[in-house]
Amino acid sequence: MTSDSTGRLDDVALTFETRLLEVLAQQRERSRSFPAPYTQLWESLERMARGGKKIRPRLLVDAYQALGGIDERAAVDAACAMELLHIALVIHDDVIDKDLMRRGEMNISGRFASEAMLRGTSRRDANAWGEASSILAGDLMLTLAHSLLARLDIPNGQRQSVLDIFDATVFESAAGEHYDVWLSMHLEPTNPQDVLAMVDQKTAAYSFQAPLVLAAVLAGATTSLIEELTIIARQIGVIYQLRDDVLGLFGDERDTGKSALSDLREGKETLLIAYARSDPAWREVESLFGDDALSVADGHRLRGVIEESGALVFVESLITERCEKVYELVQEASLPTALRELLTTSTTACNSRIS
């Protein structure tokens, strides 16, 4: 096993991807004693697991090593569980948003629905089949994540802590997702604080806090270090999501792999929107927001109003401010040098990413 200058053990990162595919391949093989569409579902899940940025499991493994952890197997399985949870949430999120595409290609709903249509099913039945496949796929990924953590071969007390963290993460992510859909209905006036709270629950909890805190618990870190990490993780998570919102509206579609109209059509209540609402010009374009047949020209007009309102400058300043805050917290916290470097690099990457 070799380590590069950041202290990251490349072989372990390799092990994590190998292990994830191994776990899924086992399930795919088990599915062969059931009807063929079920095996196709597992094959789709394997395809999904091969893609993606793997931010959460990488962060967990890297942080674990930066903290001097030595039980590779436990860290790798916990990393796989985080990726499986991510896949589960993404799949169910797509059902909730009625999306048939993800990362520029058809998702499970889209693939199963279009195959059924090619075989002559009505669009309605085909969509119901796609949706059923996705709902079950998400349940299976969630089950597999729980399963890996419940079987970690570590002391009982430590495993209890891992389970507590994971359960709290699912609980909070569901709360954030529920609130996100609620806000999108615009039944009450939304203020930027509500949107920031939602982002914090929906994304920061499972994407940054859980991987970092799980790494710390597995590496046997002190309670005070875990508390410091928690605060830092939440800040990074919000930076990540705010950058995501900006890219969703103003990013290059070739990089993001996602239409710059989709968040607008969906009526996604981001901080950009919550800010733009306070501008008198918003009234004129409000009816376009959430219109699922929004044209390219109207999308352009809507983005213009959002930018003119100062929302983009506001969110960019907030991102910069949060980054500075993280750099400061990282310097002040009593962390090993390797972890300090990891957190700083991760924060910069969350801010400067283009996809």
Next chain:
Amino acid sequence: MTSDSTGRLDDVALTFETRLLEVLAQQRERSRSFPAPYTQLWESLERMARGGKKIRPRLLVDAYQALGGIDERAAVDAACAMELLHIALVIHDDVIDKDLMRRGEMNISGRFASEAMLRGTSRRDANAWGEASSILAGDLMLTLAHSLLARLDIPNGQRQSVLDIFDATVFESAAGEHYDVWLSMHLEPTNPQDVLAMVDQKTAAYSFQAPLVLAAVLAGATTSLIEELTIIARQIGVIYQLRDDVLGLFGDERDTGKSALSDLREGKETLLIAYARSDPAWREVESLFGDDALSVADGHRLRGVIEESGALVFVESLITERCEKVYELVQEASLPTALRELLTTSTTACNSRIS
């Protein structure tokens, strides 16, 4: 603790219901630090947990005691996990079937959607909100079920077996549900064997096999007893589901709490339908099957053709045959008397129930 003549400890049955509500109340209280709709979601889950027939947890607790088990706490928590899994599957099943009602009242989707509509949301947004609430509610129930089992305070080896059984149960139930939706699309000719296999996977696995086998593992039963129980459980599960299908079409709506049109409108591929398809008269009414605007009169006509085809007599004979088979297996198996009585009584109850 007192025991009645069947050997059932009533206090434990009480403990199971108390424990289930205690677990859910804890989550509801935790949800108070999140926006109000999330707490409403948990309150809806508590309401669901108060209702229902509690077949699975009762079976687990009763079988555990019949096998001489003495660790109440473990049995009660495993029983709660089975009920939570059932609630999760029911909620996601309703989303898949686009049902807004369950047991004669609005389900979570129906309740959340109608409340949003009363507040002025469009029907489309309100339905999406109801569906999102249900998807997340199912994820939360599934997580809670895993959580209880992963924390069972029993020897590690035994807990591994419990986790193996639970994971296999979710895997198989999802396979059965997936196949059920597949069969409802009628893309290939369906034969009664396919439908029986689906019923076995979708219902027998989690409703009868899992509670009985978990009870046996927790009570420290031998492998051979567990094997005998598995075979018996699957038979009982199929009886239960076949009776369910008959009640769905020919039961009294006042008892079942469900419209006698809903299975027909949904195009639910039951054994009754698979059998009726082979009758030439089926061709004449085929277009009515799966029509979601099916009238009462056409429903009557469809049921008439099904009954005339001999499907009802066929399924009733099959149920009787399976009951005889179970009674025989129960007598032949080396089981404690109390368990023998429990299995016989359960089989009779599955057959003779009217709701």
